[in-house]
Amino acid sequence: MYDSYRPPTYHGVPNPERKTVTMLKNDILKTEYDKDIDYKRQNLVIQSYFKYGPAKHNFGEHLVNALDTMSQCVCKYDQTHNKEYLLDAMNYLMFEYMYPSYKDAYFKHTDSDGSAGIVGMSYNEIKEASK
Numbered sequence: 001m002y003d004s005y006r007p008p009t010y011h012g013v014p015n016p017e018r019k020t021v022t023m024l025k026n027d028i029l030k031t032e033y034d035k036d037i038d039y040k041r042q043n044l045v046i047q048s049y050f051k052y053g054p055a056k057h058n059f060g061e062h063l064v065n066a067l068d069t070m071s072q073c074v075c076k077y078d079q080t081h082n083k084e085y086l087l088d089a090m091n092y093l094m095f096e097y098m099y100p101s102y103k104d105a106y107f108k109h110t111d112s113d114g115s116a117g118i119v120g121m122s123y124n125e126i127k128e129a130s131k
Contacts, residue, residue, distance in 0.1 A: 041087050041094075048091070059099035066096035 049055070058064040070092035077085035121129075 037087065037090070041091055044084075044087055045091055055095050055099070059095040062099075062101060065101065066092045066099070067101065070096070 045055070052058055052064070059066050070089045073085040073089035073092065077083070077089070
């Protein structure tokens with residue numbers, strides 16, 4: 001993806017395609033991403049820092065199990081419908097990413113063949129099936 005902070009150039013030469021891709025990215029993100037969630041998650045991380053201590057100790061030293069705690073948050077959301085638990089769950093997933101509990105954890109971008117899949121049928125799958 002192109003960074004919207006960079007001017008639309010390619011090696012210093014104006015590149016109108018880059019501007020088009022950036023505009024498309026911004027249009028997509030208007031409905032597919034919520035920046036407010038990031039702001040709320042950051043505030044919860046700051047609050048947790050004072051309540052529980054530094055994440056680098058809690059998760060880096062594996063004092064707290066991020067994945068199990070994330071699961072508890074999702075269960076609590078299922079019970080209460082309080083979306084704050086979803087933000088907490090996202091933060092625990094972030095901590096697992098930052099301080100993985102598996103020594104062999106890695107990041108590798110996958111295509112559809114390597115996807116974990118979805119539960120349900122996507123909009124595009126329904127659209128394709130109705131043809």
